[in-house]
Amino acid sequence: MDSPLDEPEGNWWDEAVNRRETLWIALSAGWALSLFGWMIGWTEFGDQNNVGQTYSITPDEFQTKVADFKDRAEDTERGLVPADEDVYVGALQWGWDGLPVVLEAGETYRFHLGSYDVQHGFSVRNEENLSQQMSLQILPDYEWVVEMEFDEPSTYHVVCNEFCGNGHRSMHSTIHVEG
Amino acid sequence: MFGRSTYDYDDDGFRRCSVTGLDIHRSAEDMVKLYGLTAILALAVGGVFAVFVALTRWEVVGLLSPGDFYTYLSIHAWNLLIFWMVFMEIAILYVGGPFVLGRKLALPSLAKAGYVAMLAGAVTVNAAIWLTSYPNNAPLLTSYVPLESSWQFYLGALVFVLGAIVAALPFFATMWREKRENPNATLPLVAFGAFATSIIAFEALVGGVLTYGPALLWRLEILATLDSAFYRQMYWIIGHGSQQINLLAMITVWYFITHVVGGAEVASQKVSRTAFVLYIFFINMGAAHHLMSDPVVSTGWRMWNTSYAAYGAVLASMIHAFAIPAGLEAGRRAKGKGGGLFGWLWSGPWDDPGFSATILSIVLFGFLGGITGVMMGQMQLNMTWHNTLAVPGHFHATVATGTTLAFMGLGYYVLRLVFGREWSLGPIAKIQPFLYGGAMGVTVVMMMYAGVLFGVPRRHPTVMDIPGTEFSFEAAAPFFAIFGVGALVSIVGGALFVVVALATLFTGDEFEGGPVGDLSRTVADGGGSDHEPVHEQSMRGTFVLTLVFFATFVVLTALNWYLLSNIWGIGP
Ligand code: HEM
Ligand SMILES: [Cu+2]
Numbered sequence: 155m156d157s158p159l160d161e162p163e164g165n166w167w168d169e170a171v172n173r174r175e176t177l178w179i180a181l182s183a184g185w186a187l188s189l190f191g192w193m194i195g196w197t198e199f200g201d202q203n204n205v206g207q208t209y210s211i212t213p214d215e216f217q218t219k220v221a222d223f224k225d226r227a228e229d230t231e232r233g234l235v236p237a238d239e240d241v242y243v244g245a246l247q248w249g250w251d252g253l254p255v256v257l258e259a260g261e262t263y264r265f266h267l268g269s270y271d272v273q274h275g276f277s278v279r280n281e282e283n284l285s286q287q288m289s290l291q292i293l294p295d296y297e298w299v300v301e302m303e304f305d306e307p308s309t310y311h312v313v314c315n316e317f318c319g320n321g322h323r324s325m326h327s328t329i330h331v332e333g
Numbered sequence: 334m335f336g337r338s339t340y341d342y343d344d345d346g347f348r349r350c351s352v353t354g355l356d357i358h359r360s361a362e363d364m365v366k367l368y369g370l371t372a373i374l375a376l377a378v379g380g381v382f383a384v385f386v387a388l389t390r391w392e393v394v395g396l397l398s399p400g401d402f403y404t405y406l407s408i409h410a411w412n413l414l415i416f417w418m419v420f421m422e423i424a425i426l427y428v429g430g431p432f433v434l435g436r437k438l439a440l441p442s443l444a445k446a447g448y449v450a451m452l453a454g455a456v457t458v459n460a461a462i463w464l465t466s467y468p469n470n471a472p473l474l475t476s477y478v479p480l481e482s483s484w485q486f487y488l489g490a491l492v493f494v495l496g497a498i499v500a501a502l503p504f505f506a507t508m509w510r511e512k513r514e515n516p517n518a519t520l521p522l523v524a525f526g527a528f529a530t531s532i533i534a535f536e537a538l539v540g541g542v543l544t545y546g547p548a549l550l551w552r553l554e555i556l557a558t559l560d561s562a563f564y565r566q567m568y569w570i571i572g573h574g575s576q577q578i579n580l581l582a583m584i585t586v587w588y589f590i591t592h593v594v595g596g597a598e599v600a601s602q603k604v605s606r607t608a609f610v611l612y613i614f615f616i617n618m619g620a621a622h623h624l625m626s627d628p629v630v631s632t633g634w635r636m637w638n639t640s641y642a643a644y645g646a647v648l649a650s651m652i653h654a655f656a657i658p659a660g661l662e663a664g665r666r667a668k669g670k671g672g673g674l675f676g677w678l679w680s681g682p683w684d685d686p687g688f689s690a691t692i693l694s695i696v697l698f699g700f701l702g703g704i705t706g707v708m709m710g711q712m713q714l715n716m717t718w719h720n721t722l723a724v725p726g727h728f729h730a731t732v733a734t735g736t737t738l739a740f741m742g743l744g745y746y747v748l749r750l751v752f753g754r755e756w757s758l759g760p761i762a763k764i765q766p767f768l769y770g771g772a773m774g775v776t777v778v779m780m781m782y783a784g785v786l787f788g789v790p791r792r793h794p795t796v797m798d799i800p801g802t803e804f805s806f807e808a809a810a811p812f813f814a815i816f817g818v819g820a821l822v823s824i825v826g827g828a829l830f831v832v833v834a835l836a837t838l839f840t841g842d843e844f845e846g847g848p849v850g851d852l853s854r855t856v857a858d859g860g861g862s863d864h865e866p867v868h869e870q871s872m873r874g875t876f877v878l879t880l881v882f883f884a885t886f887v888v889l890t891a892l893n894w895y896l897l898s899n900i901w902g903i904g905p
Contacts, residue, residue, distance in 0.1 A: 156598040156599040156602065156867050157521070157592060157598065157599070158521060158522035158523045158526075158588040158589065158592050158597075158599050158660075159353060159354075159355065159433055159521050159522075159523055159589070159592065159593075160521050161518055161519050161520070161521055162519055162521075162522070162599070162602045166519070166602040166603060167602075167603050169601065169602065169603060169866070169868065170866075170868050171601045171603065171604055171868055172600060172601070172659070172663075172867075172868040172869075172870075172872050174659075174872045174873065174875070174876040175600060175601060175604060175655055175656070175659060175868075175872060177876075178651070178652075178655045178876065178879055179604070179648075179651075179652060179655075181883065182647075182648050182651035182652065183648055185651075185883070185886070185887075186644035186647055186648050187644075189644065189707070189711065189890070190636075190644060192711075192894075193636060193711050193712055193713065194636065196713050197632070197713075200713065200897075200898070201898070201902045201903070202713055202716065202897050202898065202900050202901075202902065202903045202904065203632075203712075203713055203903060203904030203905065204625070204626050204712065204713060204715070204716045204903065204904060205632050205904040205905060206628075206904060206905070208628040208629050262902070267628070271479070272477070272479055272480040272561075273477045273479075273480065273561055275719075275720045275790070277720065277721075277788065277790060279788040280901075281804070283899075284786070284787045284788055284806070284808060284809075285785070285786045285787065285788070285896060285899075286899055286900050286901070287717065287721075287787075287788030287900070288716040288717055288719075288900055288903065289626060289716060289717075289719040289720050289721065289788075290626050290628075290716070290719075291624075291626050291627045291628065291719070291720075292628075293561045293562055293565075293627070293628055293629065294479060294561055295560065295561065295562075296561075296562065296628050296629055297628075298628035298629075300903065300904060301902070301903070301904055301905055302901060302902065302903050303901060303902035304901045304902075305901055305902070306901070311802075311804045313790060313799065314790075315719075315720040315721065315790035315791065315792075315793070316477070316720055317403065317470075317473055317477075317480070317792045318480060319470050319480060320399060320400050320403070320470070322399075322792070322793070323399055323793055323794060323795050323796075323799060323800065324799065324800040324801055326799050326801060326802045326804060328804075
């Protein structure tokens with residue numbers, strides 16, 4: 155009897171394996187490889203990849219960059235209209251510097267994500283369809299540049315989803331995408 | 334210990350267990366009782382705080398103010414994920430080593446010293462969280478720098494981790510002595526699983542020292558700064574590593590209980606052991622899946638670690654997912670306990686809470702926890718899960734449902750086989766696993782829906798009312814209603830376990846011994862050679878079940894990728 159509580163008997167390594175168990179292992183290994191292949195493939199063919207350059211930067215330097223971005227942008231009632239394709243987002247306890255912004259649908263923007271103090275979460279969703287949503291981590295001392303292109307004109311809401319102190323729940327801003 | 338046991342030992346301090354046939358030494362048994370009961374105490378504390386946490390997130394009730402919410406959430410997390418689990422795991426190491434090998438516990442004084450340090454660490458952490466005041470913040474589980482928590486918190490965490498390392502040493506020493514005395518013997522599978530667990534535990538705990546050591550120095554202003562990306566990487570070595578300890582300990586318990594209570598055999602020693610070895614090599618890479626939506630770490634690093642390497646561990650889990658039910662199927666068929674496709678399963682001792690808790694653990698862990706874990710471990714899909722309520726949904730399916738149920742199942746048998754007491758409140762014990770598992774299943778699915786379909790953030794006390802804006806997650810309210818009810822029922826289910834355990838300890842009759850479940854292990858063992866080898870038994874029922882699992886896996890993965898493909902363009 156093959157009990158898990160006793161020393162296995164005889165030459166257990168050469169004991170045959172049930173045919174269905176062998177099949178299952180093959181199926182599982184194939185699935186693992188497919189998942190890996192799919193992920194690699196998506197970086198080539200997919201439109202959603204959380205990939206971009208990271209730069210080291212002090213919070214002060216980053217804050218200066220955001221201030222410069224705001225200076226160059228056009229100030230409108232709904233938010234800042236960036237001067238070019240760069241958008242700077244400075245997360246802080248407890249708000250979003252550089253937001254709200256007004257963007258054009260179908261244009262590619264470079265989002266520069268950084269923090270002035272602690273870790274934050276850049277969590278964005280389409281107001282028309284909440285399941286169109288995604289999150290990126292924001293770390294102090296790093297600037298992360300991630301491209302984004304919004305196709306659908308709508309209002310996109312930004313909340314913080316990394317705990318950043320007692321005011322965490324109040325961090326909210328918007329990205330307006332116009333057609 | 335505690336004077337609550339009904340067993341006597343011989344002059345050498347051993348006794349033979351009438352159910353498992355194991356020779357158990359008092360030195361190991363005392364420690365199993367001590368660690369096991371402390372674990373249950375932590376479960377009770379964490380469970381009380383679950384009430385507050387759940388009733389705050391169900392905003393119709395909205396119990397706590399935001400500031401209090403973070404404090405209560407931190408206490409909930411530390412007592413359940415860390416103290417309940419780790420105290421129990423040390424007990425499991427002492428069962429998997431000394432009990433199974435029929436040995437004394439080596440270095441028993443270290444087991445006591447480790448216990449004292451762990452307890453001191455746990456009390457310090459709880460006190461530090463409770464007394465958190467400005468400018469410190471509640472640490473939650475992760476205490477990400479540079480958001481400050483009190484130095485006492487980091488100190489308590491460090492002491493706890495060091496204590497756990499000390500507590501693991503007697504296990505290693507027991508193994509070492511066994512190997513020296515019997516150099517050619519093969520370890521029984523359960524001891525082998527415990528050994529794999531201990532290696533992974535060791536790696537994780539070293540990560541813990543690298544996390545809390547520097548963090549403590551930073552809070553004491555000995556280190557001027559601590560890099561947040563460095564902290565995240567070190568933190569997740571223990572943060573995820575401790576989940577791997579949970580996983581391996583749970584799987585070891587699955588092999589143990591299905592055998593003792595259900596009559597399972599090992600479908601293939603080679604396959605199951607290879608799967609444990611795969612864990613040793615690959616599972617730590619799983620830690621990287623917490624950094625999937627992070628800057629700093631490169632794309633290649635993320636993909637290699639979470640996929641190519643971590644799939645070695647996923648493969649191992651898929652192997653156990655087959656091997657354990659297959660062992661049950663083969664063992665029961667051989668004993669004439671199952672006709673047809675699923676007869677072996679339906680005929681099982683479902684009124685035995687050890688059995689039902691274990692089977693529910695396997696099913697719920699696999700379908701709800703395992704599948705979702707692999708999905709959000711894919712780099713791009715991670716964006717839609719990261720830091721949403723779906724993440725607590727996932728790990729409440731794994732640890733809070735799967736592992737907790739398995740440890741409850743084991744707990745029932747510790748009461749019988751270690752304390753020698755029959756369960757008090759028998760009818761409650763019978764339904765408890767179903768109540769807890771069923772309600773938790775509903776609760777976690779609601780958390781996942783709210784997270785992935787509505788993007789509801791985790792660690793957020795008021796998503797229906799965000800200060801300073803009209804915007805809210807009102808649309809998810811119906812899901813929260815079901816979540817709230819499910820959470821309350823599961824808390825009742827969890828509390829009943831604690832009630833039965835305490836009632837058994839204090840009022841339980843003497844356990845008569847003899848067969849448990851619906852099969853006698855000793856009889857089964859006696860009949861060793863009168864049936865065909867295990868691998869020649871039919872495993873068709875298990876095969877059908879695992880194919881259903883596989884189909885679910887594929888469909889859910891496809892749905893998640895479909896959701897992702899609907900988002901706007903992100904990245905190059
Ligand atoms: C009785 C059933 C339980 C209920 C109803 C429950 C409910 C919850 C809820 C609602 C959250 C908050 C999610 C958020 O806002 O982010 C949470 C967090 C958490 N729970 Fe539970 N829980 C239960 C049992 C457990 C168990 C058994 C464990 C561990 C074994 C556990 C570990 C955790 C952890 C680690 C967190 C995350 C804390 C953080 O974000 O740092 N829970 N739980
Ligand atoms: Cu925040």
